[in-house]
Amino acid sequence: xxxxxxxxxxxxxxxxxxxxxxxxxxxxxxxxxxxxxxxxxxxxxxxxxxxxxxxxxxxxxxxxxxxxxxxxxxxxxxxxxxxxxxxxxxxxxxxxxxxxxxxxxxxxxxxxxxxxxxxxxxxxxxxxxxxx
Amino acid sequence: xxxxxxxxxxxxxxxxxxxxxxxxxxxxxxxxxxxxxxxxxxxxxxxxxxxxxxxxxxxxxxxxxxxxxxxxxxxxxxxxxxxxxxxxxxxxxxxxxxxxxxxxxxxxxxxxxxxxxxxxxxxxxx
Ligand code: HEM
Numbered sequence: 726x727x728x729x730x731x732x733x734x735x736x737x738x739x740x741x742x743x744x745x746x747x748x749x750x751x752x753x754x755x756x757x758x759x760x761x762x763x764x765x766x767x768x769x770x771x772x773x774x775x776x777x778x779x780x781x782x783x784x785x786x787x788x789x790x791x792x793x794x795x796x797x798x799x800x801x802x803x804x805x806x807x808x809x810x811x812x813x814x815x816x817x818x819x820x821x822x823x824x825x826x827x828x829x830x831x832x833x834x835x836x837x838x839x840x841x842x843x844x845x846x847x848x849x850x851x852x853x854x855x856x857x
Numbered sequence: 858x859x860x861x862x863x864x865x866x867x868x869x870x871x872x873x874x875x876x877x878x879x880x881x882x883x884x885x886x887x888x889x890x891x892x893x894x895x896x897x898x899x900x901x902x903x904x905x906x907x908x909x910x911x912x913x914x915x916x917x918x919x920x921x922x923x924x925x926x927x928x929x930x931x932x933x934x935x936x937x938x939x940x941x942x943x944x945x946x947x948x949x950x951x952x953x954x955x956x957x958x959x960x961x962x963x964x965x966x967x968x969x970x971x972x973x974x975x976x977x978x979x980x981x982x983x
Contacts, residue, residue: 757944764937768964770898771930771972777913778975784910800902807899814888821885845899853903 748835756813759806766803797854804849809842880939887936894929918980930972938965 776787790796816834819825825834901922905913916922938961945957 760937760940761944763933764941767930767933767937768968771934771968771975774917774926774930774972774975774979777910777917778978781910784913788910804899804902807895811892811895815892818885818888849899849903853906855906 748839749831752813752835752838756810756817759810759813762802762806763810766799766806769799769803801850801854804853805842805846808845808849809838812838812842880942884936884939884943887932887939890928890932891936894925894932897925898929914979917976918982920980923976923980926976927973930976931969934965934969938962 773787776783791800816825816838819834825831901916905916908916917926941961942958945954945961949957
């Protein structure tokens with residue numbers, strides 16, 4: 726029997742409805758999501774200096790947006806994305822240098838990334854966005 | 858780290874995927890450069906929250922900040938552009954893939970150059 730015709734009773738994976746969420750895969754997806762968010766953020770950062778160069782009237786518009794609810798979400802989201810992508814990026818660089826490949830290590834470094842980036846995010850929100 | 862390319866590929870600076878190794882290295886090198894830059898910028902952003910126009914201009918226009926900001930925006934856009942290329946290669950195909958990737962590179966270049974001009978204008982007064 727040819728390989729193509731062999732009846733396949735092997736599970737098709739990943740099957741989304743029965744997919745078991747794991748820390749490692751969630752963190753991996755989050756690295757991509759925050760990378761995309763930071764790319765948009767870099768455009769936002771470039772826009773910021775352009776508004777600052779354009780004069781006080783223009784800059785006031787930019788400040789109004791930053792002070793709005795949407796602006797707070799953008800800035801707060803940027804801070805979280807930056808801290809998470811930074812910490813997990815360092816984790817990636819260790820892997821690239823062939824450290825920490827054991828499953829146990831991947832979980833441990835993963836939880837460290839979660840803890841450090843959440844702590845830094847909350848601190849920066851409290852100080853920077855004046856949330857308390 | 859071992860160089861796993863053939864001598865010819867190394868001479869051409871190419872990997873198995875035409876430019877894989879060069880792209881891979883650029884992604885890592887820009888990532889390493891961004892570690893201190895992103896930390897510096899995040900702290901600055903938090904410190905600057907609520908600052909008025911004059912304060913922000915004085916900050917952007919000081920010599921050290923000008924250099925660090927240009928590096929952060931330039932390297933950040935470059936690293937992001939390299940990363941988005943990988944993402945697009947995963948999800949798009951054919952002509953659209955080329956269109957998207959070229960568009961991303963174009964936008965990154967335009968915003969990067971415009972930001973550098975803006976920073977220099979603030980610093981040197983124009
Ligand atoms: C302006 C800041 C940044 C932007 C816009 C950005 C953007 C991106 C994007 C879009 C990707 C592709 C994601 C993917 O392929 O799934 C990526 C990957 C990556 N980033 Fe960043 N990033 C930034 C800062 C950093 C920093 C500070 C680090 C620190 C170590 C870093 C480390 C990495 C690494 C190692 C990868 C490759 C991950 C992989 O191989 O899958 N990035 N980044």
